[in-house]
Amino acid sequence: MPGKVLIIDDIATNRIVLKVKLAAACYQVAQASTAREGIHAARALEPDLILCSAQLPDMAPDAFLRALRTHACTASIPIVAITSHRDATRRLALLEGGADDVLVKPWEEHLLLARLRSLLRQNESALEGHLREDVTRALGMAEGRDAFDHPSRIALIAPTKEEALRWKDRLLDHMTGRIMTLSTKAVLSDMAPEAIPDAYVLFGDSAALRRRPETGPDRGPDNALHLLADLRARHETRNSAIIVVLSGENAQDRAADALDRGANDAIGQAVKPREIAVRLRRQIARKRRLDKLRADVASGLKAAVIDPLTGLYNRRYALPRLAAITSGAYSSETSPLPSARFLQNSQQTGKVPRNAPSKNKNRRDYAVMILDIDHFKLINDGFGHAAGDAVLERIGNVLREFAGPDDLAARIGGEEFLLALPDTTPQAARQKARQLCETIRETVFIAPGVKQPLQVTVSIGLALASDPHPRPHMAEPDWRGAQAMLERADQALYSAKSHGRNQVIVCTERSAA
Template sequence: MAGRILIVDDVATNRIVLKVKLSAARYETMQAGSGAEALRLVGQYAPDLILLDVHLPDMTGLEVLARLKADPATAEIPVLMITAFPDPRTRLAALQAGAADHLVKPFDEQILLARLRGLLRTREADQELKLRERTFRDLGFAEGPALFETRSLIALIGSTREEAQSWKRFLARHLGRAVVEVVAREDALGDVALAQGYDAYVISADLGRPGDGLRLMSELRSRSRSREAVICIALPEGARDSAAMALDLGASDLVPEVMGAPFAAQEAALRIDRALARKRRHERLRDHLTDGLRLAMTDPLTGLHNRRYAMSQLARMADRAQATGRPFAVMALDLDRFKAVNDTWGHAAGDAVLVEVAQRLRAQLRQVDLLARIGGEEFLVALPDTAPEAAQAAAERLCHAISEAPIALPEPEAQGRAVRITASIGLAPCDPLSDSAPVEALISRADRALLGSKAGGRNQVSVFRRDAAA
């Protein structure tokens, strides 16, 4: 499943309709008909996202939202408020209370699913960063001092300069200390504009031609100096296709195009501020992790995580799997006949091989996967939220990536030669619903499967089978 979603609505028909739509998109759903039931299910199952009706029989949706946000265990779960009454005042109140968005029934399925995809992507990135930060703290490395927060610099790019100037007038009342500048669309990708290092962009979806704003957003996402910026797309009411496409292309959020409407400028400023706060939080976490982990928990040769970090991270991954009931997998990977490389060409050649293998492995794995060098030519890989079949396919892919092309050896000893390297892999899948083995046992299983790969002729993947080992 793509994620676990709790549907909270007092009308059973509404819950069933949403369940059908979400199940068709491969989401796992749960249902609640009241606020109390919703809070109980959240505490018991920790869903990835909540669809919460404003009107419930025992309490309002805003009261449920307030209780969720007040509890550290549930505060980070994204909540989409839903209602049958399109009231701008209620919409703004929901956003101010911490709702990720406020949607009106009947839903546009395309926009709903695009919004869900975007929120779940963001949640996954948040969870991964926080998981790594907790691992870092557990290993005894304190968080660095808070940095002085500079003013945010925001670029406004409208379909006309007059439109961007009107945005600036309305937003200036609500954006506090931020510096807001109007930027011409033809200048946005120029060296001068990119050198400004804008923290956020607000871009009209249609810059002269339909979709030009979305194309500009894609270009900004491809530039290193603007890739991590907040990008909000300004849309007219009812632009469903552009809204869904903007979210899927990576828009941080959507804001009203007509900011002179009641509460529109407040809503836009709130969405921009919230996206900027998330960006700053991610930057602090990334900088803290980058500086500390690089020094304390990485292998200096390959740049991969070392054993110390890997064991702590793997333990957290296993705990998370137990809490969510989702499968994961552990791999033990060993280079075949690696000693011969060192004996024949020297340790510099062996180091070059290890560096290249690390790069090939990293290129085949997701950002959320764990990759570590835990010994001379030994590597550990862990795949969260991965079923056994997908884990085996990933292991086969790693095996092929290592052996598919020879590795060039350094001069002068190797005299321009290259060597073909293969790897043996032992895979140990784990389904926490039926298997509560500790991390050490999982690594032992992967090692036993690795021995099977070696005995079977090397350059292959062997999977640990619990029934065969019994």
């Protein structure tokens, strides 16, 4: 993680001390002695982090921070201001002016390095999110819509309920949104996605824990740090902002530990509620930006493999998935490709679902159907393309209802569809193909501008593969086998078309060896 750090300080000894400590931690260090020199260096070098004095002689702190925050090259670079003043008002002014954190001299080396690691880690996550967003936007896969800006949800967890309520009352004067107090048990209980807090504030007080051990699990004085680790390990809360407020013995050591465990911020309990509110607003804004980036990437992934008209997979996704099925022992657990449930859940929650295992991981009985709409050109020519689109969309709905959780349903051509059954028997595949043909024949197709329902039928070519000697899952997709199955299904489809349409023709079975 060590990166490039720019030190801006008018006192040479301060720069030298910082450079020695950072170089020992393998950071690359650049230096500047004035605010103007530092601004120029920051824009030219674009460092990973800026460490600056809060008392530069040639520029006021607010003007200096504003110059960095309003320039495109430096707007997102983390800034840590170092001051010798313990005045909370000055520290708050620096935070509100754009500093990500403020360290007061004399600072502990391990705490400084922990803060740098935390800020660099957070900034790296943001940069990765922006990179993914740029790629999906360049490929035309993301629309970049703004999500509804719901009121923020903040959870306070303290050693005692009374302490949590006191902090809630103090924060309500400086924060909008919903502030709730939760017990440790409630925090770790399952929550609906829309109820998960945007931010957690964990108050650690060793004295209070010793006085009231019954208020939480008996984990000793570092209950907040244990809870922090739990929150970061859970899918539901992994992306929430977490601020740890610590006091008592070894507070700085525990703050450094909290930052290295994944806390977004760690501060002392002597801090004022307004400062906590400033830090909370910044962390919540950052969390929501990253949430939006993740949603845009998931939406782009879905757009890349989903046919927009029917909602089925497109050919780009279907062919590699079919090759994975053909390679043997396909199941949703072993496939390297995302399933429909993955795409839906990842977009909504960012959580990868755990699919149920296949009944027989090594089963080699599978089937491929190719469906073609009979006389589709007559529908387009006679009733218009809007009617044709309505028919395609309705057939997509029917296929989606027919497909099982591990089946593959896709639109692979204009009026051509694919249904692959990775775990079936020849008898079950034949029955399903006939049921599908009959269901579409009996479906009512309503088209815009057409008074009477349309009569639509399909022809289906079915190819079967059966191997009496199951083989373990192959690491590589079987492209040749998949192409052979498609050709056999296509031959059967041609035969169905040639013999009157509206029927199922099965290709002669042969070994999948």
